[in-house]
Amino acid sequence: MANEKALTAQAEDFSAWYNELVLKAELADYSPVRGCMVIRPYGYRLWELMRDRLDLRFKETGHQNAYFPLFIPQSFLEREAKHVEGFAKEAAIVTHTRLKTTDDGKLIPDPESKLEEPLIVRPTSETIIYEMFSKWVQSYRDLPLLYNQWANVVRWEMRTRLFLRTTEFLWQEGHTAHASHDEAEEESLRMLGVYREFMEEYLAMPVVVGEKSESERFAGALRTYTCEAMMGDNKALQNGTSHNLGQNFARQFELKFASEQGGEEYAWNTSWGVSTRMIGGLIMTHGDDAGLVMPPRVAPIQVVIVPIFRKDEERDLVLGKAREIVAALPGIRTHIDDRDKLTPGAKFFEWEMKGVPFRIEVGPKDIAKEQVVLARRIPEGEQRKEFLPEAEVIASLPQRLEDYQTFLLERARARREANSYRDVATYERFREIIDGDGGFVYAGWCGSAECEEKVKEETKATIRCLPFEEFRSPSAPSACLVCGQSAAHEAVWAKAY
């Protein structure tokens, strides 16, 4: 049933707008389990399209999929000190393996089934995967191992939001082992590049890429690289990370190999992941007060066809034409909305809410004139609705979809640039921006954890990354934004999800 109540406006309450939209567009729903989400078919189809594209790129870059256990022995988590520190406080712990009925008829975990060692539902799989790698790798000839898995993971978060931070989420985690530091470094940067390309070319979501500061590094990594996107409320979203793990895990899991020179060495690992969080990012990058805006390359429906008819005897004619149009658009994800009980207006409302890029309306008069109405979800720079010859629409739709994809990327990039600030010389100006409308602030940083922490405490803004060369300002900032000492890096600061 269509629910034509409008969303809270973004300008009024961005957070409420987001929460309402996820539900109304039927992407996801709350579940009876605290913090866990149900991904509904429309949201899951979006995830499948994202997954299929990424999976293709992983395979093209030489990776193989595999599957490792859901459960991680507690002792595995303990081996890497920073790793356990990072995940101990949000662990779903399996302690028993049987339910029993008590004498008064209550069902309880059977004390006799208590596990000797608790099992942790994986928050990430470095430990169990490198344990297995250590069984499979003997010599440098067995390297590199280039693995990926698509899986669910659990982190017992206290404050959750659909897609952005949920107790259970879906993701992929790449795990590789190499014979040298440089090879691992190259791999972690390669996969960061694959993420960036995917986000820009498929999600139409421009990202700033760079390295994380030490305090924001993955628990157990040597270096963490990140893709940071700007949301519609000017906050940052960490959208995907890639880690050079050095030999930290290899040492703990005895992942050694006989080198070409004859010695025994620890392998070098990388891991990298993106998750259903990207769906949240997509919503907040492109969405507007009317609802979702789907980039065509990942849109579950690229073109929706709404047949318009008043009398029953027109129904067959109009539906027949709709089917003809669908048949003439092979390779495009189309949908005919043939529901009888809804008005065209209610259908328009729903498909706009769901962000479908193009809508074709066709009625008996249009058929007589061999024309259709073509409506574009975002009208900017074009007419909202146009009467066009049917043949022209069919011939031009593939290109229109590509143009719309490009338009969305450019629009998002322009938004980000309009809300990015360079040459911010004083902490006062920085606070003015961050405490005001927010945005990405590029400024100098001395490199000390103290200055980083002070900013975080006072403004809630964090260092999103130390951006790579191409994102840096033409002239490097000379002084730390906070302490005024000499700047070791240019950093991008922002409030973040």
Place this chain on the structure above:
Amino acid sequence: MANEKALTAQAEDFSAWYNELVLKAELADYSPVRGCMVIRPYGYRLWELMRDRLDLRFKETGHQNAYFPLFIPQSFLEREAKHVEGFAKEAAIVTHTRLKTTDDGKLIPDPESKLEEPLIVRPTSETIIYEMFSKWVQSYRDLPLLYNQWANVVRWEMRTRLFLRTTEFLWQEGHTAHASHDEAEEESLRMLGVYREFMEEYLAMPVVVGEKSESERFAGALRTYTCEAMMGDNKALQNGTSHNLGQNFARQFELKFASEQGGEEYAWNTSWGVSTRMIGGLIMTHGDDAGLVMPPRVAPIQVVIVPIFRKDEERDLVLGKAREIVAALPGIRTHIDDRDKLTPGAKFFEWEMKGVPFRIEVGPKDIAKEQVVLARRIPEGEQRKEFLPEAEVIASLPQRLEDYQTFLLERARARREANSYRDVATYERFREIIDGDGGFVYAGWCGSAECEEKVKEETKATIRCLPFEEFRSPSAPSACLVCGQSAAHEAVWAKAY
């Protein structure tokens, strides 16, 4: 590294043969977590190919994928009495959500993080899915709901075997809701048909389909339908089931709808699933003493090309030709084995172990003669190896793969028929078969649980199904195999995995 030690012969110890083969063919490995498996890339690719085909058929039959939470509140499991009875004894139970370090430095589940209500790692998802359905369904217009999810599930089994019975396994579970019993019945039979078609046409695995007896029904179902395959040791494997759940779950989860006539009714549900267990079935249906035998339609590699050269200066020539052959076979899953440190013999051994349908060998002399060597994994009825013109091999390979697919199905069907027994009139003859080489025994059953149980206790054979019409014997058995009373059904008995 190739390990050229042969497998234990099937005839000597079928079970040892299976366990060795799963490891040696690198399909899966044991994990450090009791009963959980690691699916290695070769096994996972096989699963992906199975999944992609099934997923296509699910979508063609109108189903949508979605994703529901991993955790099920204990109280949900309790609501359907038979359901909880079926799963309480093999439940992985999450009781805590945080680890803490004790004063003496030990890491333990933090008592303060104990959950008020334990969560069960899903053994199957009827309960949580129908709870969600009840939120989404108001009227008959919202029906049917045709959902599927690809997920991991956990059943804490005591005795596990890779693929066949593991604590965690991968599967799909279809869940649907309908407005009437008949619609639900039609759906459960439709999906059983999709399974059968997939098993026969893709896995080359003939199945007997029919209904389960009451004692073998899914916990909470009205009727359970099954696909039963015969393994190489004449035991049965239940390879996929489809359940008409009636209104049992709808009643417990208040899944109601306003009917077209205006009343309020409980919906009718079905659920159906197949799992990574099918991989075990595939291994035991086709495999032989040399290893796996992969049906082409799901083979991760359909054709392996082994370049043969003695001198380094021949290497480029031969590898160039191998790449030419690959380029000439678009749409076929090929692999060039260009490893330098292995002899051709070691490579042949490995790819036979991995069950690759066809092998092409090519060396400098072959190139001069424009020929290759073509070897078929199962030579029966054809020459093992043939010298053939290269062009002929390239032109004929698609058809050869299809012929080989058909050959494997026919071979498996002939094996099954040779080990199926009808007209078994006496219990003595029945025991002779079951206690001997085993097989499927078609015989009369009075319908009583006592007779069924007696056979199980005395022989370990169970009723695999009450077969559908097309599988029944030309003349229906008149008496129960066990008690001699009048037969209510013809049943298929066998020992099973």
